[in-house]
Amino acid sequence: MLSRIAEAMFWIGRYVERAEATTRLLVEHHQLLVEDTRLDPTVGAEAMLGPLGLMPGGPGQPGHPEAEAPEEPVTPAALVRLVVGDTADPSTILGSVGAARENARTIREALPGDMFERMNATHLRLQAGISTVIPGIPLRGLLDELAVVTGIIEWQMPRDEGLVFVRLGSALERLDMTCRLLDIDHDGLWPQAGAATTLRAAGGLNPFLRTQRGLSGDQVEGFLVLDPTFPRSMLQCATRAERAVRQMATYVSPQRTSTLLRTVGILRAELEFASVDATPADLALLRERTREAAFVASDAVAAAFFRQAGTIVWSH
């Protein structure tokens, strides 16, 4: 498979996953802001923007590096506007949908059925705008549409190299998004409903309740990091990433994938063999390891497969 196509596949996996996770998070976080007003809504809204890297004036955002305070307090409506965002910023929902669509456009012929058309239509609908007053309904609609895209990937893509790259992208992005979700610390900010919101944002409230007694922030973190069966837990994502990487390793010489394989394999092992009575400090450390490993692995996959030695880049 052409490196260019593999790379687009990888990024489709990442951006579709990012759009989905961010959307789900926004729906639940916004609903919590509306329902539980014990916390200053500005503090509540900003709590989500920071971990998503969308804080006005924050790193990578307009206003940086002056690091001045945002001029206006972030209202729940402003939160929706900032997180839905625009096509230029791939950290936002619109940006990640747009980036997925852009990648799909470049490899349209290599994609199954009407996958590009689906993404294109979704992107267009999203560009037309989302109500910042009642965002829940259109955002849930968006989740449905993204589920269709995921369904096409899972059911129609040939079981070949392309799918392996999509899956790796999706697994790495999911690791990253689960880190960010836990960074928001809903439980610390909303002691009553926060922990449940974290789980809902991961689609995990019911799976959690079926396996655990009680509902505390520490338990939720343990679940999202270490649960062996929940599809968004870091352990599950690392396991899937490792499976994809082992598959990829058969395409090229062993040296090319050694960093990638080692990074992902060590992460999976650290998560799989973590102590059953991991303390909150242990979990925090595992989260940091996960964040770094996802970061390094993303770079390693590019080095191994996308940026190949001998590529001549002209500079003017």
Next chain:
Amino acid sequence: MAEPQERGLIAGMRPWDEMIDARGGVRPGRERLVAALDDLGPEGLRARARLRDAHLSAQGITFTLSGRERPLPMDLVPRIVDAAEWQVIEAGVAQRIRALEMFLDDVYGAGEILRDHVIPRRLVTSSAHFHREAHGVRPANGVRIHVAGVDLVRDDEGTFRVLEDNLRCPSGVSYVLENRRTLSHVVPELFTGYRLRGVEEYPARLLGALLAAAPAGVAEPTVVVLTPGVHNSAHFEHAFLARRMGVELVEGRDLFCRDGVVRMRTTRGSEPVHVIYRRIDDDYLDPVHFRPDSVLGVPGILNAARAGAVTIANGVGNGVADDKAVYPYVPTIVRYYLGEEPVLPNVQTYDLRDPDVRAHVLPRLDGMVVKPVDGSGGYGIVVGSRASDEELAAAATAIEADPRQWIAQPIVALSTSPTLVDGGELAPRHLDLRPFAVNDGQRVWVLPGGLTRVALVEGSLVVNSSQGGGSKDTWVLDTGDDEPLPPLEPELVIDDPGPTFSAAQLRAAGEGRARVDQPLVHTERMRQQEEQQQQSGLGDAPC
């Protein structure tokens, strides 16, 4: 359409409105809500009502009526209960449940209240829900009323009164939780400026109470919710509670008794069950003791409970305490066991077994509500002010034939609240309130708010969902007495990320929140390519 003509006592009564006072002003605490509704306007409200309907249908938040699933109509206008009002309700409901627990323990045990002639023995033994089979069943932590729903109405002076106690399978709590989520989803504007008591902790409280009720000596009790099945009107709620507690939803056929232990059939063989939150009536629970034709129940389950191997929640035979003929005695029961005055008054109720009382009541039926003592769901109720002469005569005949089966109460002009009606207008509709109480044996916890049911038909006083009733989200205002939460502290990034990666990699990742994105160089090159592709294709004109 002609208005049903009001007659009798209610004609001159002006109901209490929860939002608008007698002079037409907005009651304190409701101003923001009224303003937010005004901003939406009839057009906006109609649009939101359509969103709500679509949402409720899609979410499958339904109840089943006559075999058809339908969404429980939820009004867009919430009902507000002030913090001070709520304190009274909370205290009154908890008090009542404590007293009724003691009453049940007594009548299924020593029977002191009967020996002291505080309650007529015949009244208890003639109750259809007094089960001798339950005599001597000692619940593990002394609790029989794990969950109660106490129906309250508000009279024309604004006083909350208890209309009835539901101590068997009170339903509706799932709609309390879903209503809050639906309302904040569909009309978030209404919440602006209000600080509300949350309702989300209910499933955890219920599970806590069920675990506390487990037979002694079981380290990790297994709790299940027992449903009659998918055709039951409250099946949505049964599934909801099982989901939100994270326990199995079982039907009778999933369970069996062996050697005095209740077990459930699973793919890995059978597993013992310790606490059964049953949403099946006593009559169907155990064909060994009750209806032998029941296919919903579990043969032998009552013997297992008596042997202390399993806890049945709510307790078997609770119906004797919420029998409508026992209801007039509840204030006496409160005084007898607790030595306290009831916090929440009853609605005046006539005991029709007394011929003198009958002589007083029967000529005045047009100002009374007549109810069968063991009915529920609003079936069989005759509202005198809206009944025809023939219906009143039929009721009188039925009472004379079997007075123990009926009670009569003067009509209470149920309070009203503005409610969205067809066309996007707001109009007053009558409501009641069903707070839910959970007893874990240590304390009786009352879910803030409860289910507000609203009679959607103009002037109607019957709020039951089976009779065209809807519901409202119920807001208990939070006084904010509890400490405000500390402001958000900036989160520390852990400095020691371990030795696995190179220093450069760590620096890159150490920011923590830096995004990994498709390299810009790449897209920059693509842009160049794009330009060149366009230029090189100039000669390739579409034909």
